[in-house]
Amino acid sequence: MNQDALKHSHVVPNDAVPRAALWILVPAAAATILGLILLWPTGVADAEGIEGYGTEVDGRVITVNETECEPADAEINEQLRVTVCGDVVVQLLTGEHAGEEAIVDIPSGPGAPVVAAGDDVILLYTPDSVSGQQYHIIDHDRSSALWALVIAFALAIVAFGRWKGVRSLVSLGITFAVVLLFMVPAVLDGSSPILVAVVGSSAIMLVSLYLSHGWNRTTTVAVVGTLASLIVTVLLAEAAVNLTKLNGVNDENTTNLALQYPIDMSGLLLAGILIGALGVIDDVTVSQAATVDEVAKANPKWGSTRLFKSGMRVGRDHLTSVVNTLVLAYAGASLPLLVLIAAANRPLEQVLTSQTIATEIVRTVAGTLGLVAAVPITTWLAASLARRQPKPKEPKAPKEKPKPKPKPEAAGWDEDESPYPPSHLR
Numbered sequence: 001m002n003q004d005a006l007k008h009s010h011v012v013p014n015d016a017v018p019r020a021a022l023w024i025l026v027p028a029a030a031a032t033i034l035g036l037i038l039l040w041p042t043g044v045a046d047a048e049g050i051e052g053y054g055t056e057v058d059g060r061v062i063t064v065n066e067t068e069c070e071p072a073d074a075e076i077n078e079q080l081r082v083t084v085c086g087d088v089v090v091q092l093l094t095g096e097h098a099g100e101e102a103i104v105d106i107p108s109g110p111g112a113p114v115v116a117a118g119d120d121v122i123l124l125y126t127p128d129s130v131s132g133q134q135y136h137i138i139d140h141d142r143s144s145a146l147w148a149l150v151i152a153f154a155l156a157i158v159a160f161g162r163w164k165g166v167r168s169l170v171s172l173g174i175t176f177a178v179v180l181l182f183m184v185p186a187v188l189d190g191s192s193p194i195l196v197a198v199v200g201s202s203a204i205m206l207v208s209l210y211l212s213h214g215w216n217r218t219t220t221v222a223v224v225g226t227l228a229s230l231i232v233t234v235l236l237a238e239a240a241v242n243l244t245k246l247n248g249v250n251d252e253n254t255t256n257l258a259l260q261y262p263i264d265m266s267g268l269l270l271a272g273i274l275i276g277a278l279g280v281i282d283d284v285t286v287s288q289a290a291t292v293d294e295v296a297k298a299n300p301k302w303g304s305t306r307l308f309k310s311g312m313r314v315g316r317d318h319l320t321s322v323v324n325t326l327v328l329a330y331a332g333a334s335l336p337l338l339v340l341i342a343a344a345n346r347p348l349e350q351v352l353t354s355q356t357i358a359t360e361i362v363r364t365v366a367g368t369l370g371l372v373a374a375v376p377i378t379t380w381l382a383a384s385l386a387r388r389q390p391k392p393k394e395p396k397a398p399k400e401k402p403k404p405k406p407k408p409e410a411a412g413w414d415e416d417e418s419p420y421p422p423s424h425l426r
Contacts, residue, residue, distance in 0.1 A: 021220045021385060028227055029206060035199035041185035054126040057095035058141055061119045064088050064106065084108055088115060088137065095125055102135045113140050120144070164212065171208035178204050179275075187271070193264055194234065197271030201230060201278045209282060221289040221385055222282065225378030229281045230274065232377075233370030237273045240362045241266055250356045269359065277367035280326055284371060285378040288315050292382035307383035315375035323368050330364045 069085040086106045092098050104123070107113050115121060120141035127134055157165040183200040187193050205226050213219040248265030249258050258265050292311040296302065302310075331338070341351050351357055 021224050021381075024224050024227070025220060028202065032199055032202040032206060035195070036182065036203060039186050039191050039196055039199055040182065041189035041191070054124040055095065056138075057098075057123050057125050057135075058093040059090040059102070059121050059123050059135075059137075060093060061115050061117055061121060062089040062091055062101065063117055064115060066106065090121065090123065090135065090137070092123070092135075104133065104135045104137055107137045113137060115140075168212045171211040174207050174211070175204050178207075183271075183275075187263060187268065188261055190262060193267035193271040194238075194274075197274045198230070198234065201274055202227065205230075205278065205282055209286065213286065217385070218289045218293045218382075219286070221293075221382045222285040222378065225285040225289065225374060225381050226278075226282050228377045229285065229370055229374035230278065232373040233277050233281070233366060234270070234274055236369045237270050237362070237366035240366050241270060244358055244362055246355065246359055246362060248359075250359050273363050273366050276363065277326075277370050280322055280367070280371055281374045284315075284318060284322055284374045287318055288375060288378040289382045291315075292379060292386060296383075296386035304383045304386070307386055308379055311379040311383060312376065315379055319372065319375050322371060326367055326371065327364055330360055334360050 064086065065088070066084055066086040084106050085108070087103050088106055090102050090104060092100050092102055102123075107115065113121070115137060120143075121137050122139045122141050123135045124138045125135055154169055157169055159165070161168060178200050182203075183196050186196045186200075206223060209219055209223050209226070213222070246266060246269060248267075248269035249255055254265060254268075257263060288311055291314045292307055295310050296307055299306075337356060341354075341357070352361070
């Protein structure tokens with residue numbers, strides 16, 4: 001078989017982006033860019049009542065001197081659960097007294113950091129303290145340990161994924177940039193949290209998926225499936241929040257935020273549900289799109305219906321494990337709260353209908369329903385837009401020229417004679 005003919009017999013590659021998907025992708029990308037421009041924060045208002053808390057400075061513990069607690073303070077120490085008394089000598093590394101040494105009390109009470117000589121700590125500097133002690137140890141300085149973990153994480157990703165690992169790290173950095181530079185300041189600037197979450201999630205999804213997986217058919221199908229699933233998740237989450245009448249204020253942090261900033265807390269709850277579901281939805285959509293694409297390549301004669309059924313069988317197995325992962329993630333984040341509720345020995349009905357637990361239930365249910373919707377949507381898109389690789393056409397054999405018919409030999413005609421017949425034969 002002629003190799004040149006085989007090369008020219010192939011049509012559009014199997015991973016080419018379908019034109020039908022571009023009719024959805026291009027307007028979505030344009031709307032995302034427009035949303036970023038319109039919602040970009042221009043100035044974040046200062047929180048009310050934040051002044052007077054003090055300034056954080058860095059320090060290093062030199063010595064720890066433990067002493068016996070005073071008997072006169074036994075009652076208050078018991079209330080505060082103080083088990084250790086004494087002082088700590090700390091060298092200040094930053095702030096207006098950098099280079100000097102300060103003597104502070106040993107941290108005590110629930111959650112207090114346990115310090116030893118050589119530890120890097122964070123101190124709160126309050127120059128107008130009533131007690132006269134200007135510095136207090138409030139936490140450990142974990143920057144060095146966190147940097148070591150981040151470097152180990154990046155090396156592991158690059159060693160396993162190579163260039164794809166590098167691209168995934170870049171997309172992760174872009175995700176953090178969108179969250180920290182756009183979404184959080186935009187919410188603090190007074191923009192609608194749900195609009196900010198939709199625009200920010202779309203930007204994260206478009207950049208991270210294409211950067212991690214490349215510009216091809218599979219990624220485009222996953223992007224369109226993720227967009228559709230995010231819309232379904234937003235609608236379901238909003239319906240669930242309105243049905244259960246949640247206001248988004250369920251702990252000390254959300255209460256302080258509502259007091260200090262004019263933020264729509266129920267909208268912020270919806271935004272959190274959407275962002276939390278995005279990380280799981282894009283995993284499912286990429287897996288489903290890649291599965292259907294590989295099945296289509298292996299079985300070029302299969303139609304869309306058969307591809308859809310095959311992809312759904314894989315999607316059901318994947319969905320079962322991912323839903324369990326999503327529920328466990330929310331349960332793990334709320335484990336201290338669950339322990340506290342169990343210790344209170346309250347009736348189960350009161351526990352489930354409380355603001356805090358109801359919020360986590362809505363979070364889990366809305367995210368799971370969006371995840372369930374992502375599987376059939378993406379599988380149907382992948383099956384409908386799948387391009388089967390055509391078989392190479394056999395090159396046509398060149399047509400043979402007809403051979404000239406042999407001339408009949410005339411009787412009694414010698415070769416040496418004239419080629420023209422005699423006049424009486426004309």
